[in-house]
Amino acid sequence: MQDPYTSYVLDDVRRKIGARIEYEDLPHSARILIRNAVVVYKRLLSIRHMIRQLSKSRRLFIWRVKYNPDVEKFRKEYEELLKEYENLINAIAEKAEIALMDFGELRERLKLSGITLQPIKCPVCGAPIKLPVSGKFVECPYCGHTLRVVDVYEILIK
Numbered sequence: 001m002q003d004p005y006t007s008y009v010l011d012d013v014r015r016k017i018g019a020r021i022e023y024e025d026l027p028h029s030a031r032i033l034i035r036n037a038v039v040v041y042k043r044l045l046s047i048r049h050m051i052r053q054l055s056k057s058r059r060l061f062i063w064r065v066k067y068n069p070d071v072e073k074f075r076k077e078y079e080e081l082l083k084e085y086e087n088l089i090n091a092i093a094e095k096a097e098i099a100l101m102d103f104g105e106l107r108e109r110l111k112l113s114g115i116t117l118q119p120i121k122c123p124v125c126g127a128p129i130k131l132p133v134s135g136k137f138v139e140c141p142y143c144g145h146t147l148r149v150v151d152v153y154e155i156l157i158k
Contacts, residue, residue, distance in 0.1 A: 027148075
């Protein structure tokens with residue numbers, strides 16, 4: 001069971017890519033980005049709450065408080081964190097789109113980037129693995145380790 005904040009971040013990623021993807025389908029690097037996005041999201045909620053509280057107190061006691069610099073400071077921090085959150089969502093969405101591909105789509109994407117798809121080495125036993133033309137998984141013929149498209153993509157990009 002995921003915490004609700006992780007679900008909120010995943011919902012934002014799903015809206016961005018327009019497809020349903022689960023946390024377990026994402027590569028490790030995207031999961032780390034999700035954890036970072038959760039931290040930023042929680043901070044955004046906290047700042048939004050502080051701004052509302054400070055704004056309420058300002059309205060109630062307007063004759064005592066002419067200008068509250070804390071509200072402006074929090075608004076600026078909120079805007080910066082919102083940009084950071086949007087950048088994290090974009091990065092996660094890019095990795096999520098790769099996780100949704102099959103090997104045929106991966107070949108096309110890499111071809112457009114100028115990268116040729118070559119046999120890779122199994123991360124467990126080091127044996128060469130010939131990549132299939134289509135499908136979402138490939139199994140090492142020697143040790144039986146299963147690689148997903150996104151795992152192959154991350155190996156090729158390194």
